[in-house]
Amino acid sequence: GDSVTQKQGQVTLSEDDFLFINCTYSTTTYPTLLWYVQYPGQGPQLLLKVTTANNKGISRGFEATYDKGTTSFHLQKASVQESDSAVYFCALVETSSFSKLVFGQGTSLSVVP
């Protein structure tokens, strides 16, 4: 079945540092790839969507891209702020049903002043 792997469990950065989070995926077709963000005490919320048509998504200063050759997708931000401290999940739409999401394990980002 479809799967997503997110190996960076925890990342600690200083304010204004560059953020780069990576996920790899396995699926039988060209997926729609997603990034969700979960702030402390809240449920996750959709941050970005990337499709094979546009290859890139941009929202709130975050940019998501993907690489078909290496079956990986990335989330980056040029200059993180303390308010970006959260857990970031990559996900894809399961291709057997197109009615479920498959989530990665999550990357917990801490940004220190």
Added chain:
Amino acid sequence: GGIITQTPKFLIGQEGQKLTLKCQQNFNHDTMYWYRQDSGKGLRLIYYSITENDLQKGDLSEGYDASREKKSSFSLTVTSAQKNEMAVFLCASSGTGGVYEQYFGPGTRLTVL
């Protein structure tokens, strides 16, 4: 806008006990989901429902029952609580945005004594 309400916020039960978690949404969304969130394991789908009285099993349905008696509500029952299933249970819904854009509640944290 809308909101997803999950009750209770904290649930403490005894091993072997039957426990019920409730979720209400006022988005008027057709599809609702129950996920389990364990630290370091991401979100895993337990059950979902694409309309009132519909139930579909996710990857983690064993040991759980679900009920969707109204469009706005979706309940999850832990049939026999075990100590290794202490986790946060998240409810979500999706509407015209499709499976990509799911709106999550704040979660119910389950502790089993």
